[in-house]
Amino acid sequence: MNKFWLTISFLILNIRAFAQEEVEMADQFRGEGKIYVVVAVILIILFGIFFTLIRLDKKITRLEKEVRNKEKE
């Protein structure tokens, strides 16, 4: 039984060691707050696309209304 627990605890230790293995991430980049610059740029582009889509949507709605009014005449 002791052997069993020994194995289990080694396994758990192993998993923990694996989890803590140093993987290179952009920690410094984030720490300096530069990531917010990227977020801001992408968000502005995204909002620009949304704005254009809304305008297109409104335009085609207007055209549809014109067609409908013509059909009524």
Next chain:
Amino acid sequence: MNFLIRTNWWKWLTMFLLTYTVVGGLLFTVPRLPILNETIRNLHFHVPMWFGMIILFAFSVFHSVKYLSSKDLVQDLFSKELINVGVLFGILGIITGMIWANFTWGEPWSNDPKQNAAAVALLIYFAYMILRGSLSDDHQKARISAIYNIFAFAVLIPLLFILPRLTDSLHPGSGGNPGFNAYDLDSNLRLVFYPAVVGWTFLGSWIAGIMIRVSLYQFKKDSE
């Protein structure tokens, strides 16, 4: 799928979800995985392209079936525009995939089974567009492309979901790999990934909706 051209509320949801995707996708903590490093965040941008493509294609098949049963050319317009946007998503998916692969797998195109299958799938849909362009009679065009579309979708599913899993692939979910399960373990990724899929798919639906309405407008004008 009349909601594409009749309702608006989901467009606000789209904008909200995509804003959330960008903010959450870039700022939330992610698992520290070797090889992938920080690029795991691509999960919220590259993968939804494919999800979006498949959902748009599925909508398109729905309208193809509807055309075949009703012979209503409006259904054909729906089907055509949904494929157009689906293919756009597919192209974006393959390009973003190549950029990601260049970093993680060392080269943009490593003849990975899923990469090849995705390329074949896109070629099938390019052929759909060429097929449409080569037919001039509206009803003939609609009927043949509807049937082609149903078969294309029937081929797409095994190409993307079954065949790559039978062999070794670099993609997760292939060759006995656990699919998304490995990532799914991390609830932080899931928190952004699922909204991202919905958001990007809705964005595709939005664009498709506008294109359908333009086509409908032209269609009405031509038939006057």
